[in-house]
Amino acid sequence: MSKKSRYSFLAAGFVLATLAGCTPGGSGGDSGKTEIKFINGFTGGDGDYMTKIVNDFNESQDEYTIVQSQEKEHYTKFKSGDYHLVVMHETNLETYQKDQLIQEAGPFMEAAGISEDDFNEAGIQSGLIEEQMFGVPLDIHPLTMFYNEELVQEAPTDYEQLKQLGETLQSENSNLYAFGLPSTGLTTFYFTVAAAQNNIDLAKEGYLNFTDDAYADALMQYHSMIFEDNVSPEKLGLDGEFQAFMKSADDGAKQTAVTMTGPWYYQAVKEKYGDSLGIGKMPTLFETPATTGNAHTIAVAASVDDDAIKDGIAEFLTFMYTPENLANWAESGQTVTHLETLDYISEDPEKYDLANVNQEQLEMYTPAPRVYQFDEQMRYMNEVVFTKLTNEPNLTKEDLMKELEKATKASKQVADTQPE
Numbered sequence: 001m002s003k004k005s006r007y008s009f010l011a012a013g014f015v016l017a018t019l020a021g022c023t024p025g026g027s028g029g030d031s032g033k034t035e036i037k038f039i040n041g042f043t044g045g046d047g048d049y050m051t052k053i054v055n056d057f058n059e060s061q062d063e064y065t066i067v068q069s070q071e072k073e074h075y076t077k078f079k080s081g082d083y084h085l086v087v088m089h090e091t092n093l094e095t096y097q098k099d100q101l102i103q104e105a106g107p108f109m110e111a112a113g114i115s116e117d118d119f120n121e122a123g124i125q126s127g128l129i130e131e132q133m134f135g136v137p138l139d140i141h142p143l144t145m146f147y148n149e150e151l152v153q154e155a156p157t158d159y160e161q162l163k164q165l166g167e168t169l170q171s172e173n174s175n176l177y178a179f180g181l182p183s184t185g186l187t188t189f190y191f192t193v194a195a196a197q198n199n200i201d202l203a204k205e206g207y208l209n210f211t212d213d214a215y216a217d218a219l220m221q222y223h224s225m226i227f228e229d230n231v232s233p234e235k236l237g238l239d240g241e242f243q244a245f246m247k248s249a250d251d252g253a254k255q256t257a258v259t260m261t262g263p264w265y266y267q268a269v270k271e272k273y274g275d276s277l278g279i280g281k282m283p284t285l286f287e288t289p290a291t292t293g294n295a296h297t298i299a300v301a302a303s304v305d306d307d308a309i310k311d312g313i314a315e316f317l318t319f320m321y322t323p324e325n326l327a328n329w330a331e332s333g334q335t336v337t338h339l340e341t342l343d344y345i346s347e348d349p350e351k352y353d354l355a356n357v358n359q360e361q362l363e364m365y366t367p368a369p370r371v372y373q374f375d376e377q378m379r380y381m382n383e384v385v386f387t388k389l390t391n392e393p394n395l396t397k398e399d400l401m402k403e404l405e406k407a408t409k410a411s412k413q414v415a416d417t418q419p420e
Helices: 003-020 047-060 074-080 092-098 106-113 123-125 160-171 189-195 212-228 241-244 264-274 307-320 321-330 339-346 352-360 379-391 397-415
Strands: 034-040 064-070 085-089 136-144 143-148 258-261 277-280 293-301
Touching: 034 047, 034 074, 034 106, 034 307, 047 064, 047 307, 047 321, 064 074, 064 307, 074 085, 085 092, 085 189, 092 123, 092 293, 106 307, 123 136, 123 293, 136 264, 143 264, 143 352, 189 212, 189 293, 189 379, 212 379, 212 397, 241 264, 264 277, 277 352, 293 379, 307 321, 307 379, 321 339, 339 352
Parallel strands: 034 064, 034 085
Antiparallel strands: 085 293, 136 293, 143 258, 143 277
């Protein structure tokens, strides 16, 4: 839809709304503006950066107001509430499309003057379902390396270097380790990177199959990293990869020199380490270089059918995908996939240091498998299997295979619930 036709729809909508005695979209209140309800899960340090984009848009014009909600359980709120826009992970996009909770985003992109060609390949794939865009690509957030330059001068590039680092640190202080493996938390990323770096496809006929013998070997390497090579402490618990990096061995805690974690922790690690913070690519822990993680997209609720709301969404997207505005999101540490914005932030590598480093990882980024209810299919792996790998020193491959069979059975049961 062209801008001209959009505004004709807006004008028609305004006339009808005026005759009906209400504002366009029916939710403008006393302001006379069309309200667009936007929900996301940005409750951490990155939330302020999205809020800036929203506030700047609201101040830039007087026809629309984005009413933003930032909720920890934003998916639950989205399904039960009256929202127009939602930030959705690429791993959830297909589920919400099959459940008929979102609609095709392509027409909104066209109305905003945005096309697939405006994004890199990782971004395009994040929003596609069967050759149609159901999510406007926002960012890729891969497993990211931060390191303490007081303990290691250069970013380790492979497991052998991490192992050597661990030996050096242990000789100095038994509470110092190379890096940490969490027991729970970001374990999905560790499961998928093990598959990606070993060229293993977990998706089998719509469900996740974890019983590949080579995959079991890869996961046992995590076990060895703790109980044989002493590169990571054991039993680090929830978000242990991040928590151990933030602690100090001088206080008697188990401290790591390196962490592979989510880029949303950037503000916290930057505040703690300042100029001593190093940023690097995901190291090769297994066979081949690769990083995994997830992606944010912007999806439109299936219930949106009001022309004024549609026009407002298109205007917001036009505003957001202007490099000077989307760069705010890159400043939070997220790696945008919009090509013009990537060029823009490349001109200031110090201000957008994390986004620029992770930009280099986009070519080695492997998305998580696209399956129905991905998080539910991963649940047994996250809640049981990784805890065993990081907490049980006597775990054998045979023990692990039994657990992987249980996890596969559980994932298939979830897959069988998808709509026909």
